[in-house]
Amino acid sequence: MMEVLFYIAATVALLSTGLALTRANAAHALIYLIVSLLAVAVLFFLMGAPFAAALEIVIYAGAIMVLFVFVIMMLNVGQHGIAQEQEWLRGRNWIVPGILAGLLLLELLLALRHAPATTAGLTVSPKEVGLALFGPYVLAVEIASMLLLAGLIGAYHLGRRFIVRRENKR
Amino acid sequence: MADMAGIWLIPLLPLASAIVLILSAGRMPRQLAALLGAGSVGLAAVCVAVLTRDFLADGEVREVTLWTWMAVGNFTPKIAFYIDGLTVVMMSVITGVGFLIHLYSIEFMWEDESICRYFAYMNLFVAAMLLLVMGDNLLLLYLGWEGVGLCSYLLVGFWYRDPANGKAARKAFVVTRIGDTAMALGLFLLFTELGTLEIQPLLAAANDQWQVGDTLPVIATALLLGGAVGKSAQLPLHTWLPDAMAGPTPVSALIHAATMVTAGVYLIARTFGLFLLAPPTQEAVAWIGLATLLLAAFAALAQHDIKRILAYSTISQIGYMFLALGVSAFASGIFHLVTHAFFKALLFLAAGAVIHCLHHEHNIFRMGGLRTRLPVVFWSFLIGSAALAALPFTSGFYSKDAILLSAWELPGIGPWLWAGGLLGALLTGIYSFRLVFVVFFGEAHTEPDRQPGWKMAVPLTLLCVMALVGGLLVLPLTGVFPPTGHHTANHAIEYISIATPLAGLLLAYLLFLGRQLSVDALVESPTGSKLRDFWLNGWRIDQLYDLLWVRPYSTISQWCRNEPVDRFYNGVVNASQWTHHKLAALQTGQLRWYATTMVFGLVLLVAIMLRNAA
Amino acid sequence: MGGLQIPMEHVLALAGLLFSCGLMGLMLRRNIIFMLMSLEVMLNASALAFVAAGAKWNQADGQIIFLLILSVAAAEVAVGLGLVLQIQRRFKTLDIDQARRLRG
Numbered sequence: 001m002m003e004v005l006f007y008i009a010a011t012v013a014l015l016s017t018g019l020a021l022t023r024a025n026a027a028h029a030l031i032y033l034i035v036s037l038l039a040v041a042v043l044f045f046l047m048g049a050p051f052a053a054a055l056e057i058v059i060y061a062g063a064i065m066v067l068f069v070f071v072i073m074m075l076n077v078g079q080h081g082i083a084q085e086q087e088w089l090r091g092r093n094w095i096v097p098g099i100l101a102g103l104l105l106l107e108l109l110l111a112l113r114h115a116p117a118t119t120a121g122l123t124v125s126p127k128e129v130g131l132a133l134f135g136p137y138v139l140a141v142e143i144a145s146m147l148l149l150a151g152l153i154g155a156y157h158l159g160r161r162f163i164v165r166r167e168n169k170r
Numbered sequence: 171m172a173d174m175a176g177i178w179l180i181p182l183l184p185l186a187s188a189i190v191l192i193l194s195a196g197r198m199p200r201q202l203a204a205l206l207g208a209g210s211v212g213l214a215a216v217c218v219a220v221l222t223r224d225f226l227a228d229g230e231v232r233e234v235t236l237w238t239w240m241a242v243g244n245f246t247p248k249i250a251f252y253i254d255g256l257t258v259v260m261m262s263v264i265t266g267v268g269f270l271i272h273l274y275s276i277e278f279m280w281e282d283e284s285i286c287r288y289f290a291y292m293n294l295f296v297a298a299m300l301l302l303v304m305g306d307n308l309l310l311l312y313l314g315w316e317g318v319g320l321c322s323y324l325l326v327g328f329w330y331r332d333p334a335n336g337k338a339a340r341k342a343f344v345v346t347r348i349g350d351t352a353m354a355l356g357l358f359l360l361f362t363e364l365g366t367l368e369i370q371p372l373l374a375a376a377n378d379q380w381q382v383g384d385t386l387p388v389i390a391t392a393l394l395l396g397g398a399v400g401k402s403a404q405l406p407l408h409t410w411l412p413d414a415m416a417g418p419t420p421v422s423a424l425i426h427a428a429t430m431v432t433a434g435v436y437l438i439a440r441t442f443g444l445f446l447l448a449p450p451t452q453e454a455v456a457w458i459g460l461a462t463l464l465l466a467a468f469a470a471l472a473q474h475d476i477k478r479i480l481a482y483s484t485i486s487q488i489g490y491m492f493l494a495l496g497v498s499a500f501a502s503g504i505f506h507l508v509t510h511a512f513f514k515a516l517l518f519l520a521a522g523a524v525i526h527c528l529h530h531e532h533n534i535f536r537m538g539g540l541r542t543r544l545p546v547v548f549w550s551f552l553i554g555s556a557a558l559a560a561l562p563f564t565s566g567f568y569s570k571d572a573i574l575l576s577a578w579e580l581p582g583i584g585p586w587l588w589a590g591g592l593l594g595a596l597l598t599g600i601y602s603f604r605l606v607f608v609v610f611f612g613e614a615h616t617e618p619d620r621q622p623g624w625k626m627a628v629p630l631t632l633l634c635v636m637a638l639v640g641g642l643l644v645l646p647l648t649g650v651f652p653p654t655g656h657h658t659a660n661h662a663i664e665y666i667s668i669a670t671p672l673a674g675l676l677l678a679y680l681l682f683l684g685r686q687l688s689v690d691a692l693v694e695s696p697t698g699s700k701l702r703d704f705w706l707n708g709w710r711i712d713q714l715y716d717l718l719w720v721r722p723y724s725t726i727s728q729w730c731r732n733e734p735v736d737r738f739y740n741g742v743v744n745a746s747q748w749t750h751h752k753l754a755a756l757q758t759g760q761l762r763w764y765a766t767t768m769v770f771g772l773v774l775l776v777a778i779m780l781r782n783a784a
Numbered sequence: 785m786g787g788l789q790i791p792m793e794h795v796l797a798l799a800g801l802l803f804s805c806g807l808m809g810l811m812l813r814r815n816i817i818f819m820l821m822s823l824e825v826m827l828n829a830s831a832l833a834f835v836a837a838g839a840k841w842n843q844a845d846g847q848i849i850f851l852l853i854l855s856v857a858a859a860e861v862a863v864g865l866g867l868v869l870q871i872q873r874r875f876k877t878l879d880i881d882q883a884r885r886l887r888g
Contacts, residue, residue, distance in 0.1 A: 002788050010798050017802055017825055021809035026817050033821055040832055046788050047795070047839040052847045056831075059854050064824065064861050071865045072817060075872055084879075088814045097811035100769045101804045107776045108800035111783075112793045120842040121789040132844040133851070140848070144855040151859030158866030161873075759884030761819070766811050 006046050013039035024085035026072045030065060037061040048123040177234045177251055180217050180261065181304065183210045185297035191290035200285050207289025208272035211296055215265035218258075225258050226646060233306060247367060252306030255646035259504060260303040260436060263511045267428045268296050270629035274519050275420040277625035278526055282418075288328065292424065295321035299429050303436060307368040308357055311437070315353070315401065318430045319346050325425060326417040335416045342410040349400015349407050353437075356393030359386070360444075373443035380447050391444050391451040394437060395458075402434030402488050405462040409712050411485055415477040419522030422477060427484050427514035432507050435491045439500050442651065446498070453583070456496020460590045463489030465709055467597035471604070472705035475532045476521050479605050482708070483558060484514055486594060490573055493587060499576035500651040505643075506569035512640050513557035513566055516633035520550040523626055524609065527618040534605060539614030546622060548610050550630040555606050557637040559599040559671040565640035570595065571667050578663050588663075592670050599674020600681075607682040795836040802829035816868050816880050820861065827857045 013036050020032035037060050044053035133141055187210035191203060198206075225232070235250040251257075272292060279285050295318060302314025327339030361367055363386055364375040380387045398404075403411040403426075411431070415422055425431070438445060438455065445452045463486050470482035487510050494503030524540065524547055525532060541548045557566035574595075578588040622630075704710060756767070806825030813819055831853045838846015868878070875882045 003790065006788060006790055010794075014798070014801060014805070017805050021805060021813070021818065021822060021825070026815065029818065029821065033824070036825070037828065040828060043795075043798075043832065044835055047790065047836060048788070049835050049839055049847050049850075052831075052835050052850045055851060055854060059858065060824075060828070064858055067861055067865060068817065068821065071868060074869075075817075075878065077878065081878070085815060089812075093812060096766060097808050100766065100773060100811065101808040103773045104769065104776065104807065105800060105804040107773065107780060108803070109797060111776075111780060112796050112800070117792040117840060118789045119792065119795070119836065119839040122842050124838065124842060124844050124847060129844045129847045129851075132848055137848050140852055144852055147859050148855055151862045154859075155862035155866045158863065158870055757887055759887030761880050761883070762811060762814065769807060769811060 002046065006043065009039045009042040009046065012036075013043065022089065024082045024089065026077065026081075026085075027069070030068050030072065034061050034065050037065065047119050048121065050123065051126040051129050054126075176217050177221065177232065177253065177304075178236055180214050180221070180265070181297050181300040183214045183217075184293040184300070186210070188290045188293035188297060191286050191293065194286060196284065196286045198286050200280070203286045203289050204276040204280075207293055208269065208276055210293055211265060211269045211272045214296070214300070215269045218261045218265045221253065222258050222262055225253065225255070229255075229646070229649065231649075239309070244365070245361070245367075247307050247309040249310065250306045250368075251304040252369065253304065254650055255648070256436075256439060256504065256650045257303055259508060259645050259647065261300065263508055264296060264299050264303065264429050267511050267515050267633075268424060270632055271420050271424045271428075271515060271519065274423075274522070274626050274629045275418075277623050278420055278522055279418065284328070288325075288418070291321055291324045291328070292421070295325065295425060295430075299433070302433055306370070307366075308360070308372070308441075309367050311369075311440075312353070312357060315350065315397070315433060318425070318433060319343065319350065319401070322346070322414070322425050322430055325421040326414045328417055328421065338410075338413040338416040342414045345407050345410040346400045349397045352393045352395075352400070353397025356390050356397065359390045359393065363390070369440060373441070376444055376447060382447050383449060384447065387444055387447040388450050391441075391448040392454070394441065394444070395451055395455060398434030398437050399458065400434075401437075402431050402492070403485050404434070404458050404489065404492060405465060406711070408462060408466070408485050409708065409715060412478050412481045412708060415475070415481050419477065419518060419525060422481070423515045423518035423522065426481065427518050428511040431484060431488055432491070432511070435488065435495065435503060435507055438492075438495045439504055439651075442495075442498075442500050445495070446652075452496055452498070454496075455492050456577075456583070456587055459489040459492025459494075459496055460587055460594075461489075462486070463493065463594040464590060464597075467594050467601065469705050469708045470601040471597065472702050474534055474706075476524065476534050476537075476605065476609065477518075477532060479534070479601060480514070480517055480521060483517075483598070483602065484510075486598065487514065487558070490570060490591065490594070493577060493591060494573040497573075497576050497580045497584065497587065499573060501645070501647045502569065502572040502576055504647060505645055506566075506573055508643070508645065509557065509565040509569040509637070509640050512633055512636040513554045513564075516550055516630065516637050517554040517558065519626070519630055519633065520547050520554060523547045523550075523622045523630070526626075527620050527622060528616050529619055531616050534608045536615045537609045538612045538616075539610070540618070541610040543614065543618050544621070546627050546630060550634055551606055551610065553634045553637050555602040558602045559674060560595060560667075561599075561671050561675070562668055563638075563641070565637055565643075567668075567671075568641035571664070574667050575660070575663060578660065592666065595667070595670045596674045596677075599671040600678045603675050603678035604682050607678060611683055792836065792840055796833055799829045799833040799836065802826075802832065805829075814880055815878050816871060817878060819880065820864050820868070823864075824857060824861070827853055 016032045016036040016039065020029045020036060023029040023032065037056060041053045041056040041061070044050075044056055187206045191198065191206060194203075232253040233250065234253075235248050237249050239247045239249050253261075272289075275288070275292065279288050282288065298314045298317025298321060300314070302311055302318060305311045305314060323339045323343040326342050327336045329335050330339075357367065360372060364372055364379065366372055366375065376387065400407040411426060414426055417425075445455070466482040466486035466489065470479050470486065473479045473482060487506070491503045491506050491510070494500070494506060524537065524544065527544060527547075528537060531537060553564070557564040560566040560570040570591075574588055574591050577584055577591055580587065707713070803826055806822045806829060809822030809825065810819055813822065831850045834849045834853070835846045838844065838849070871880075871883055872878060
């Protein structure tokens with residue numbers, strides 16, 4: 001019974017990802033993407049990783065995707081933008097990416113032939129994750145924090161209105 | 171010994187005079203230049219005369235070492251002189267005839283503005299030639315060899331403002347250079363095999379190490395022969411001598427008749443021991459001599475420039491000397507060298523007098539009737555031509571006769587060589603008296619505008635005397651060459667040898683003086699005129715060489731003009747630039763393109779990994 | 785409840801499928817926003833693979849890597865969207881093919 005749930009969630013994730021990447025309207029695509037992320041969170045939960053599931057929802061779908069939404073609303077592309085996207089999505093452009101992505105998929109699937117294993121079926125609780133984080137992986141945590149700091153500064157710097165300043169300097 | 175000290179003076183006097191004349195940069199008054207130029211050679215001649223008198227008295231070989239030239243490993247050539255009979259003979263010819271020619275040159279070149287330069291080069295030449303014959307090792311000989319080659323170039327191109335003269339000088343230099351290179355290779359081979367270049371030890375070592383007919387002596391002597399052929403203007407390197415007549419006539423007399431062209435003969439005579447060890451080469455010497463002799467004689471028949479006739483005649487006579495060396499009649503060859511020096515210098519000086527007095531006319535068919543107008547010159551020419559044709563009791567008669575007799579006596583090819591030599595003698599008689607009859611008899615087409623002075627007349631007279639009585643000289647060559655064995659007196663051969671030049675004289679008389687016979691019809695006919703042109707152009711050997719060597723070389727140079735090797739390197743550059751452009755085209759600046767190519771690479775990588783893991 | 789016992793091939797196959805979908809989108813779309821979205825999809829797919837691996841071995845490491853991937857994605861999106869804003873201001877379009885001044 002529970003396995004069926006897994007496969008349903010997997011299908012939802014796949015479908016919504018496919019839909020997300022083939023929409024002309026950016027906002028629609030984002031919503032589909034959020035659905036995909038939620039489905040993946042369900043998968044995490046079903047595999048016994050509740051912490052990962054929670055993080056997926058809270059941070060990935062809740063923060064990162066919202067960031068996307070904000071930017072799209074700010075850019076305010078409009079109807080002509082949607083028409084342009086539709087034009088770019090015509091059939092001829094699908095050939096080469098399709099072939100290459102298909103080949104890679106084939107290889108990945110071929111690589112999976114000899115892996116007759118299953119997941120453990122046990123939950124890894126948040127407590128264990130926390131112990132591991134502040135134990136063997138504390139260095140990684142520190143580095144991740146520096147990465148986030150860099151991201152922060154970068155985002156602040158890049159978000160400024162450069163053009164005005166440049167014209168002033170000239 | 172007092173004369174030992176004086177020996178080094180002999181080459182030093184002309185050399186010092188040359189240096190002084192060169193350093194004067196042409197600003198010396200011409201009287202002083204003439205005094206230095208002729209005087210130095212005259213003094214050297216006096217020293218040589220003293221040396222000869224002493225040598226004839228005691229017959230001892232004199233060896234004088236001045237200093238060691240260089241010391242490299244076990245190669246230590248010295249500046250040293252080796253005076254034996256052969257050296258004394260050569261030195262006497264060089265300084266004696268040389269002095270007479272220098273004296274003659276004073277008058278001949280008096281009006282020339284570069285008389286200083288002329289005497290500088292002439293003295294330098296005499297010094298180099300003396301070094302050549304006096305040296306006791308082959309390296310010193312080679313130094314003199316190169317020195318005379320240089321002076322020949324300088325003197326043939328003396329009137330350098332005319333480009334044709336420069337061309338002739340360069341031709342002389344380049345053609346003899348080919349021979350010089352062969353000779354240098356021969357010297358290398360000799361040194362490598364025998365360990366020394368000093369002539370007497372070299373000959374002794376060769377006799378110890380090598381058997382008669384071994385490959386090494388054949389190769390070494392063939393290379394030395396190459397050098398001799400170049401310097402002595404024999405087939406195939408004879409093409410420079412007729413063109414070298416572009417120089418002043420005394421130069422032709424000294425260099426291209428009496429001395430430089432005999433350097434090849436001297437070389438072979440000096441290293442005769444090596445040639446005796448290499449019978450194939452020695453036979454080649456004889457055949458080269460014969461072929462050249464005949465070729466030049468035919469060519470001389472068709473020439474109309476007075477100096478070119480004499481030039482081809484020189485080539486022909488040196489062919490006789492080579493013939494003599496080829497049949498091991500070394501002493502006869504040297505004897506002919508000496509007599510040839512006398513009568514050929516005489517002929518050239520007389521021709522120079524004709525040219526000088528007829529304001530530089532060279533074409534014999536525009537002269538004529540000079541017998542009465544230039545009597546001294548006429549008698550000089552007559553005596554010289556008689557000696558050249560080897561009419562009886564002239565000096566040329568004795569020397570040529572000895573050669574022909576030795577040729578006849580050689581078993582095997584001897585009679586053929588003798589027959590060829592005889593034909594050559596006939597032709598010599600014809601062309602030499604053709605020259606005399608055309609220039610000095612008949613109608614005068616050009617009148618002389620002056621008479622030769624005492625500075626020209628005295629050398630001419632002295633040389634006339636030598637050309638007549640020189641045949642009676644007994645050269646002190648007994649200690650030098652191996653004895654040739656007793657000549658069986660063969661009267662038939664002797665009579666034929668006497669008759670042939672007289673027949674030639676008769677033919678020339680009939681054709682050119684008495685006009686009883688006429689070859690005009692023969693010459694005008696198609697084959698006749700072709701033959702005449704063929705011989706006039708020296709059997710068209712110049713054209714042959716142009717076709718064989720010059721044209722291919724020019725063609726290759728034209729190909730190389732565009733730097734074909736650079737093309738390869740430029741090609742490398744172009745290929746890398748092309749590759750760069752193609753690669754640069756990959757950098758479109760478009761993110762999607764980059765992503766696509768990355769995926770492509772990723773697909774390949776994963777495929778490889780899968781294959782390796784499988 | 786405890787986790788399920790799911791064959792690893794299936795999970796990893798799903799991850800692979802999601803990854804190639806994202807790759808497809810990256811190569812296909814010209815709009816920068818969509819390219820960034822495809823990047824997120826790819827990152828998500830690899831995170832799925834990690835978590836599945838962690839679930840197999842019953843260790844926390846899979847989820848820790850997931851956390852790190854998440855932080856990377858966050859930083860990258862922050863900076864990326866800033867860049868998008870700049871591009872929009874300069875080129876007046878979101879077409880990434882217009883931003884090719886680094887060609888050559």
